Amino acid sequence: MGSPKLETxxxxxxxxxxxxxxxxxxxxxxxxxYASTKEVHSLLKWKSSLQDQTQSTSSLSTxxxxxxxxxDSNVEAPxxxxxxxxxxxxxxxxxxxxxxxxxxKGTLNEFPFSILLCxxxxxxxxNELLGSIPPQVSLLTNLTYLDLSYNRLFGMIxxxxxxxxKLEVLHLDNNKLxxxxxxxxxxxxxxxxxxxxxxxxxxxxxxxxxxxxxLINIRxxxxxxxxxxxLEMENLTNLEMMGLAYNFLTGPIPPYFGKLMKLRLLILxxxxxxxxxxxxxxxxKFLRLLALYSNNLTGLIxxxxxxxxxxxxxxxxxxxxxxNIPNELGNLRAMLExxxxxxxxxxxIxxxxxxxxKLTLFALDNNQLSSSIPNNRLxxxxxxLTGPIPxxxxxxxxxxxxFLRGNQLLGRWPIECFSNSSLSIIxxxxxxxxxxxxxxSPSTFYYSIEYNKMEGKISSSIxxxxxxxxxxxxxxxxxxxxxxxxxNYSIKLLVLNLAxxxxxxxxxxxxxxxxxxxxLxxxxxxxxxxxxxxLINCRNLEVMDFSKNKIEDNFPAWLGMLPELKVLILRxxxxxxxxxxxxxxxxxxxxxxxxxxDNSFAGPIPANLIMKLHGMMSVQxxxxxxxxxxxxxxxYDFGVYEDSVxxxxxxxxxxxxxxxxxxxxxxxxxxxxxxxxxxxxGHLYSLIGxxxxxxxxxxxIxLALGNLTNLEWLDLSSNKLSGRIPRxxxxxxxxxxxxxxxxxxxxxxxxxxxxSTFKSDxxxxxxxxxxxxxxxxxxxGAQAPPPPLLLFQEDNSKECAxxxxxxxxxxxxxxxxxxxxxxxxxxxxxxxxxxxxxxxVRRMERRGAKWMKKSKWKxxxxxxxx
Numbered sequence: 001m002g003s004p005k006l007e008t009x010x011x012x013x014x015x016x017x018x019x020x021x022x023x024x025x026x027x028x029x030x031x032x033x034y035a036s037t038k039e040v041h042s043l044l045k046w047k048s049s050l051q052d053q054t055q056s057t058s059s060l061s062t063x064x065x066x067x068x069x070x071x072d073s074n075v076e077a078p079x080x081x082x083x084x085x086x087x088x089x090x091x092x093x094x095x096x097x098x099x100x101x102x103x104x105k106g107t108l109n110e111f112p113f114s115i116l117l118c119x120x121x122x123x124x125x126x127n128e129l130l131g132s133i134p135p136q137v138s139l140l141t142n143l144t145y146l147d148l149s150y151n152r153l154f155g156m157i158x159x160x161x162x163x164x165x166k167l168e169v170l171h172l173d174n175n176k177l178x179x180x181x182x183x184x185x186x187x188x189x190x191x192x193x194x195x196x197x198x199x200x201x202x203x204x205x206x207x208x209x210x211x212x213x214x215l216i217n218i219r220x221x222x223x224x225x226x227x228x229x230x231l232e233m234e235n236l237t238n239l240e241m242m243g244l245a246y247n248f249l250t251g252p253i254p255p256y257f258g259k260l261m262k263l264r265l266l267i268l269x270x271x272x273x274x275x276x277x278x279x280x281x282x283x284x285k286f287l288r289l290l291a292l293y294s295n296n297l298t299g300l301i302x303x304x305x306x307x308x309x310x311x312x313x314x315x316x317x318x319x320x321x322x323x324n325i326p327n328e329l330g331n332l333r334a335m336l337e338x339x340x341x342x343x344x345x346x347x348x349i350x351x352x353x354x355x356x357x358k359l360t361l362f363a364l365d366n367n368q369l370s371s372s373i374p375n376n377r378l379x380x381x382x383x384x385l386t387g388p389i390p391x392x393x394x395x396x397x398x399x400x401x402x403f404l405r406g407n408q409l410l411g412r413w414p415i416e417c418f419s420n421s422s423l424s425i426i427x428x429x430x431x432x433x434x435x436x437x438x439x440x441s442p443s444t445f446y447y448s449i450e451y452n453k454m455e456g457k458i459s460s461s462i463x464x465x466x467x468x469x470x471x472x473x474x475x476x477x478x479x480x481x482x483x484x485x486x487x488n489y490s491i492k493l494l495v496l497n498l499a500x501x502x503x504x505x506x507x508x509x510x511x512x513x514x515x516x517x518x519x520l521x522x523x524x525x526x527x528x529x530x531x532x533x534x535l536i537n538c539r540n541l542e543v544m545d546f547s548k549n550k551i552e553d554n555f556p557a558w559l560g561m562l563p564e565l566k567v568l569i570l571r572x573x574x575x576x577x578x579x580x581x582x583x584x585x586x587x588x589x590x591x592x593x594x595x596x597x598d599n600s601f602a603g604p605i606p607a608n609l610i611m612k613l614h615g616m617m618s619v620q621x622x623x624x625x626x627x628x629x630x631x632x633x634x635x636y637d638f639g640v641y642e643d644s645v646x647x648x649x650x651x652x653x654x655x656x657x658x659x660x661x662x663x664x665x666x667x668x669x670x671x672x673x674x675x676x677x678x679x680x681x682g683h684l685y686s687l688i689g690x691x692x693x694x695x696x697x698x699x700x701i702x703l704a705l706g707n708l709t710n711l712e713w714l715d716l717s718s719n720k721l722s723g724r725i726p727r728x729x730x731x732x733x734x735x736x737x738x739x740x741x742x743x744x745x746x747x748x749x750x751x752x753x754x755x756s757t758f759k760s761d762x763x764x765x766x767x768x769x770x771x772x773x774x775x776x777x778x779x780x781g782a783q784a785p786p787p788p789l790l791l792f793q794e795d796n797s798k799e800c801a802x803x804x805x806x807x808x809x810x811x812x813x814x815x816x817x818x819x820x821x822x823x824x825x826x827x828x829x830x831x832x833x834x835x836x837x838x839x840x841v842r843r844m845e846r847r848g849a850k851w852m853k854k855s856k857w858k859x860x861x862x863x864x865x866x
Contacts, residue, residue, distance in 0.1 A: 039094050040065065040078045042112030043086075050106035059084060059102035089118070096121035100147070107131035113139045125171065126150040133172075138163035147171040149195065154178065157201075162187035171195040173219070178202065181220075186211035197221040197243060205249075207232040219243035221267065229254055241265040245291065248272055253292070258283040269315065270294040277316075282307040293339070294318040301340070306331040317341045317363065324348060325369075330355040337361035341392075345369055349396070354379040361385070365392040377401035381427065385409055389433070391417075398422050405429040405448070413438035419464075425639070428452065429472070437473070440465040446636060448472040450497070458503075460485055467492060470641055474499040474521065481505030482522075487534070488512045494634065495641055499545065500524040507551075513537040518634065519643055523547040523569065531556050540564055542632065543643050543659075547571040547595070555579050555601065560587030566615065566632070567593040567659065569645060571667070578603035581612070590615040592664040592686065596671065597648060604675035605668065605692075616664050616684040632659040648691060649713060650737050665689035669715065673697060677716075682707040691715040693739065698722065701740075706731050713737035717765075720744055725769075730755040741765040749774065 044063060047053050053060045062084045081088035087096035095118050104127035113136035122140070125147045132155030133148065140146075143164050153175040161170075162184025169192060177199040185194070186208025194215060202224040209218075210232025218236070221243045228251030229244070236242075239260050249271040257266065258280025264287060273295040281290070282304025288311060297319040305314070306328025313336060314329075321343040329338070330352025337360060338353075345367040356362075362385055369392065378399060385407035393402065394417040405427045412435030418426060419439045425446040434453040444465045450472050457480035458473070469492050478501040486496065487508040494516055503525040509532030511517070517538045523545040530553040531546070542564050552574040559565065560581070568591060579601060581587060588594070592615045632643040642658045647665055656663065664686040673695040681690070682704025690711060697719040705714070706728025714735060721743040729735070730753030738758050746768030749755065760773045 036079045036081075036092050038115050039112070040080050042115040043080055043083075043094075046110045046112060049110040050104060052103070052105060059099065059104070087121070093118045095119060095142075098123045099127065100124070101126040103127065104129060108134050108137075111136075113137060116140070117142070119143055120166075121145045123147040124151070129153055132156070133158055133161075133177075135160040137161060140164060141166065143167055144190075145169045148175070150174045152176060156180075157182055157185070157196075159184045161185065164188060165190070167191055168214075169193045172199070174198045176200055180204070181206050181209075183208045185209070188212060190214055193217045195219045197223065199223050201225065203227075205230050205233075209233055210235045212236065213238065215239055217241045221245040221247065223247055225249060227251070231256070234259060236260060237262070239263055241267075243267040244271065246270045250274065252276070253278055253281075253297075255280045257281060260284070261286070263287055265289045267291045268295070272296055274298070276300070277302055277305075277321075279304045281305065284308060285310065287311055289313045291315045292319070297321060299323070301326055301329075301345075303328045305329065308332060309334065311335060313337045315339050317343065319343055321345060325350055325353075325364075327352045329353060332356060333358070335359060339363040340367075342366040349378055351377055351379070356380075357383055359383045359385055361387060362390065363387075365390060367392065369396070377403075379403040380407070382406035389413055394418070394421075396421070401425045403427045404431065407431050409433065412436075415439055415459075418444070424467075427639075437462070437478070440468060442466055444468055446470040446639070450474045450476065452476055454478060456480075458483055458486075458498075462486070469493060470495045470636070472497045472641075474501070476501055478503055482508055482527075484508045484510060487532075488515075491516055493517055494540075495519040497521040498525065502526060504528070507532055509534050511535050511537045516540055518564075519543040519641075521545045521645075522549065523646075525549055527551060529553075531559075533558060535559065536561055538562065543567040543645070545569040545645055546573065547646070549573050551575065555596070557581050557587065560591075560612070564590060566590050567643070567645060569593065569595040570599065571595045571648075572598040575599040575601060577601065579606050579609055581606060581608050586614075587612045588615070589613075592616055592662070593645065593647070593659070595647065595665070595667040597667045597691065598670040600672060601668070602672040602674070605673050605678055605681075605697075607678040607680045610678055610680045610684065613666075613684060616666065616686050629661055632661055647689070649689065650715075650739075662686065663688060664710075665691075667691040668695065669693040671695055675699070677702050677721075679704045681705070684708065685710065687711055689713045693717040693719065695719055700724070701726055701729075701745075703728050705729060708732065709734070711735055715739045716743070718742045722746065724748075725750060725755070727752070727755075738762045745769045 047060050047063050052058060065078055079092055080086045080094055081092055085097055085099040085102065086094055089095050094116050097119065098121065100123045104124065107130050109131060113134065117139060119140050120142050122143060122145065129148065129151035131153065133153060135158040137158060138160030141163060144166050146167060146169065149171040154177060156179035157172065157177060159182040162182065165187065167188050168190050173195045178201060180203030181201060183206045186206060189211060191212050192214055194212065197219045200223065204227035205225055207230045209230060213235050215236050216238055217240060225247040226249065229249060231254065234256040237260060240262050241264060245267045251273065252275030253268065253273055255278040258278060261284065263284050266287060267289065269291045275297065276299035277292065277297055279302040282302060285307065287308050290311060293315040299321065300323040301316065301321055303326040306326060309331060311332050312334055317339045322345065324347035325340065325345060327350045330350060333355055335356045336358055338356065339361060341363040346369065349364065349369055362380065378401065381403040387409065388411040389409060394414060397420060400422055402423055402425065408431065410432035413433060415436055415438055417438045418441050421441045422443050423441045424443055426440060426444055428449040430451045432453060433449065434455060436456040437454055437458060439459065439461055440447045442465055445467055447468060447470065454476040455478065458478060460483040463483065463485035471493065472495065474497045480503065482503060482505065488510040491512065491514040495518060497519065499521045504527065506529035507522065507527055511532065511534040515538045518540050520541060521543065524547065527549040528551065531551060536558055539562065541562050544565065544567065547569045548571065550573065554577040555575060557580065559568065565588065589612065591613055634641045644655060644657050645659060646653050646655045648667060666684065666687060669691045674697065676699035677692065677697055679702045682702060685707065687708050688710055693715040699721065700723035701716065701721055703726045706726060709732060711732050712734050717739040722745060724747035725740065725745060727750045730750055732754055735754050739762055741761065741763060742765035745766040749763060749769060749771040751772060763769055763774055
């Protein structure tokens with residue numbers, strides 16, 4: 001006898017040889033030819049029973065016999081395996097039919113159930129099949145997938161369907177099937193998906209559904225099922241989706257649903273379910289959608305729903321739920337849509353709902369909620385709420401704080417919505433509200449509805465809000481005149497901001513001597529006439545902005561008597577005449593932003609004006625008092641008001657969305673000033689920006705400008721200045737923007753220090769000027785100056801830094817010199833600040849704020865003007 005290894009090898013070789021022989025036999029058609037022939041003829045018979053399948057363009061055009069007129073033993077038997085929608089096994093037997101969306105019209109009466117016994121997959125969905133499902137479907141005992149959805153099948157589901165013991169997927173939805181679900185369906189123990197929605201099925205749900213322990217997805221909605229949900233469905237522990245909506249189911253929601261731990265979607269709306277919401281539903285930690293609306297549910301909203309931390313949508317509306325809204329709903333931080341409207345809820349609105357920062361739908365209306373909110377505060381600001389105004393808020397008469405800013409809510413507020421409330425703070429900014437202004441309450445301290453689409457006139461009834469301290473209505477579509485009462489009715493008003501509307505007429509002239517007004521912003525309207533001299537009564541005014549109106553007046557030098565005035569902007573009006581000043585010792589002593597640009601002022605720039613601007617010269621940067629605040633702000637309960645103005649930088653309008661207390665600019669551009677630039681301008685040591693462009697100034701550039709060591713931008717363009725460029729300008733190491741173009745300057749451009757960093761745009765339009773960076777490097781036979789000393793070549797990095805900033809800020813204007821060293825620039829659009837930029841810059845600002853304790857001038861927050 002041979003060795004055991006040899007015997008084993010022989011047996012293996014014999015088995016392999018037998019396998020090869022079987023393959024050859026099968027490939028040669030060892031299966032009787034009549035098998036595939038039967039399949040061919042039976043399928044062709046079914047095809048012939050269908051409508052519109054004789055045309056060459058039909059989906060079944062490939063279902064034909066080969067062109068043979070006689071039977072020849074040497075000719076291969078016809079096979080359907082190459083036909084459209086037909087798949088076969090290796091033996092050439094049909095195992096799959098996929099004719100989804102193939103324009104099949106007809107019935108299943110001639111379908112060859114008795115012939116295609118090896119079928120495992122049948123998809124005839126999205127066609128126009130008519131008639132009933134033949135009971136012969138039970139013959140397809142190898143079937144694992146059956147989809148007859150989206151057809152016009154009617155009649156009952158045959159009881160024989162229970163014979164399909166291998167079936168895993170059954171889709172019969174979107175037909176016209178009627179009758180009840182046969183009990184025999186419970187025999188399909190391998191079924192994963194049972195989809196029967198949108199039919200005309202009725203009767204009770206069979207208890208045999210509880211046998212389908214492998215079921216993952218059951219959808220029986222939009223039928224006419226009645227009765228209660230079977231207790232036996234407790235066994236469906238693999239369920240991930242249960243859809244029973246739009247039926248007539250009665251009884252309670254079974255508590256055992258809380259044991260179906262894999263559920264992700266539970267959809268039971270539009271039934272006649274009664275009783276309480278089972279607290280056990282709070283166990284479904286994977287649940288993402290819970291829809292129980294439009295039933296007859298009663299009782300409390302269970303606090304256990306706060307455990308559903310994966311929940312995205314919660315719909316409980318149109319029931320008879322009562323009691324309080326549980327605080328625990330504030331734990332559902334993934335929530336996008338929450339609708340518990342149209343119930344009988346009472347009590348308070350939890351402040352914890354403010355944690356739901358991702359909400360796009362929030363509906364509480366048509367309940368019996370009181371305004372007894374914890375802390376009397378509802379804060380839903382900076383979410384993604386959409387849709388109409390939540391009118392239920394008008395009924396919360398004891399609500400004190402309402403924050404809805406920074407959403408996308410729309411619609412019209414009832415004018416009297418807040419007038420009878422206890423609201424102290426109303427913050428509705430940055431939404432899409434429209435219509436007339438809702439009137440604040442007499443209790444209202446802070447009223448902000450800016451950046452909306454409010455329209456119409458400002459009613460004088462607004463003055464009934466006698467406690468009003470902040471009134472911010474800017475960036476709307478308000479028209480008409482400014483109510484007279486706003487100038488004298490309230491001694492409490494600190495901020496009146498009506499900028500960027502369509503207000504017109506004359507500014508009322510009855511500002512009270514008891515006024516506490518601190519900020520008055522009427523910019524970008526259509527006011528005309530003169531400035532009322534009663535403004536002199538507003539001794540606390542710090543910010544005054546009348547830019548972009550039609551005010552026609554001489555320079556209001558009397559405003560210099562306001563002891564706290566820090567910002568005065570009269571840009572783009574019709575002011576005219578000379579800047580004459582009375583011989584008073586202290587005028588504009590705290591002013592650090594003065595913008596008189598784009599008017600018709602004339603005459604010389606008065607040196608006595610400049611000498612009075614102690615706020616621009618008295619303290620040099622880095623020497624401010626340690627307790628001086630960083631920004632011009634006003635802190636109130638639950639918030640901070642930040643003054644905001646627009647300035648002109650590099651010929652572009654930019655908005656400072658917060659004003660640094662040490663931000664100092666002087667702008668007389670676009671006027672008719674003439675004469676020399678006064679040397680005393682060099683005493684304004686704190687200046688960060690100086691713009692005297694587009695005037696008729698003559699003479700030379702004062703050497704004293706070299707004293708302005710904090711200067712970051714200097715624009716003297718479009719004048720008639722002559723002489724040489726002072727080398728002293730090269731000492732301005734923070735200078736990031738320089739424009740001396742379109743003058744009559746002569747000589748060689750100094751090539752050392754900061755002046756070597758600027759491009760030709762800063763110097764063009766001066767015929768007598770030459771040297772780098774201008775192309776005419778030689779003038780009158782003189783040779784170009786030598787290259788800058790190595791000692792100053794490091795300054796080139798500042799030019800690169802400026803170019804980098806220009807590229808990054810091209811969408812919002814230029815601010816190349818604004819931020820040097822560790823200065824912090826907040827750059828954003830008024831409509832919406834980009835989060836990716838703000839998150840990085842905020843970290844920079846925190847570092848800068850610490851450094852500002854030593855030197856507070858490097859944190860300018862800017863965003864692009866509209």
